[in-house]
Amino acid sequence: MGGKNTIFALILIVLVGLSIFIFDLVSFVFNPLTVFLGNVVLPIILATIVYYLLRPVLRLLESLKIPRIWGILILFIAVIGLVTLLVFLIFPFLKTQSIRFVENFPEDFRILVNNITVWLQGSMFSEYYATVEEDFNEMIQDLPAQIGVFFQDTFTRVASGVTSIIGAITSFILAIVTVPFIVFYLLKDGEKLPQYVLRLLPPRMREETADVFQSIDKQISSYIQGQLLVSAAIGVMVFIGFSIIQMPYALLLGSIAMVTSVVPYLGPIIAITPAVIIALVMSPWMLLKLAAVWTVVQLVEGKFISPQIMGKTLHIHPITIIFVLVTSGALFGVAGVILGIPGYAIVKVIVTHFFHLFKMRYNRYEPVVDNHYEYVSKTNKVE
Structure with a gap:
């Protein structure tokens, strides 16, 4: 446990602890940087997602001998047309179903509570339920008043923080406005960016760094394209299945499933919850049909769609994914839940690469010359 290595580590x-302590004392110096990053991160993330979705199409257009600038212009026109089509054809139906769902949900929830109460009174739990029924009824009676107090407090906080809300809305609008410009330059020069960065590094580091960039690019591209395609497929299948069994709000529930499926494992649980409540209110037969549709959707997605689209690119264990989602959500909220998995994949690529270089440097079974590691390519040939 002794020696120079232990002293060096201690x-x-x-020194790391002292650095953290000092930076904590002078954290106010970094406030401008924090503000800058807070305004820049959102448009960059949105532009990166759009870039990775449009890049394969742009490469296809270039393979057809269409110049890059004209290809970008064609993509922008196509995206504008698609968004316009969605707004005019799908948004009115989605808006109507959303309004109906919000208006009917309190009554549906009351019916659900009554049905659960009747079932408990006639089940084996009737004696236990009789002991807590009074408190439960009291809670149900006080629920409207508590909801009113909650909304009143929320309105008070919103009114007091209206300046912050206006600032947040303004930042979001500016982010949306700047996204097309960032996407344009990413599509135009994005593939040259790694070369610019590599030129800033010493020559002996460029080859290893280029490998890291390629791995990160592959991870991000596969995740964004694959996850969005899988989510769209899930939304379409849920909409078709719910329409077949005549589930109310089929389009709305399909849209919720599509959006929440971006989050692995936790998303489907969130998506199925409102559908289960509606089915319980309607009838047990509707609940069985809902279970059948959801089972078919999950089987098709898990056995056919995800393996074909996503493959095994990320190589992340499901338990690790759950821990990453919980931790990133606790640290960064909704943004952490959405970006936690690709962020973890990027960190994993960097750490894995540097650990490989570390083993090459210090492993006595690796070929070494003059106490420096030699670069070993993927074909296991020493270069």
């Missing part, structure tokens, strides 16, 4: 830990 000194390094002390």
Whole structure:
């Protein structure tokens, strides 16, 4: 446990601790940087997502001998046309179903509570339920008043923080406005960006860094394209299945399933919850039909769609995904839940690469010359 390596490690830990302590004392110096990053991160993330979705199409257009600038112009026109089509054809139906769902949900929830109460009174749990029925009824009676107090407090907080809300809305609008410009330059020069960065590095680091860039690009591209395609497929299948069994709000529930499916494992649970409540209010037969449709959707997605689209690109264990989602959600909220998995994939690529270089440097079974590691390519040939 002794020696120079241990002393070096202990000194390094002390220096890291001192650095964190000092930066905490002078954190106000970094406030402008925090504001800058807060305004820049959202448009960059949105533009990156759009870039990875449009890049394969742009490459296809270039393979057809269409110049890159004209290809970008064609893509922008196509995207504008698609968004316009969705707004005029789908949004009115979605708006109507959303309004009906919000208006009917309190009554549906009351019916659900009554049905559960009747079932509990006639089940094996009737004696236990009789002991808590009074408190439960009291809670149900006080629920409208509590909801009113909640909305009143929320309105008070919103009114007091109206300046912050206006600032947030303004930042979001500016982010949406700037996204097309960032996407244009990413499509135009995005593939040249890694070369610009590599030129800033020492020559002996460029090859390894280029491998890291390629791995990160592959991870992000596969995740964004695959996850959005899978989510769209799930939304369409849920809409078709709910329409077949005549589930109310089929379009709205399909849209919710499509949006929430972006989050692995946790998304489907969120998506199925409102559908289960509606089915319980309608009849047990509707609940069985809902279970059948959802089972078919999950089987088709898990056995056919995801393996074909996503493959095994990320190589992340499901337990790891759950821990990453919970941790990133607790740290960064909704943004952390959405971006936690691709962020983890990027960190994993970097750490794995540097760990490989570390083993090559210090493993006595690796070929070394003059106490420096030699670069070993993927074909296991020493270069």
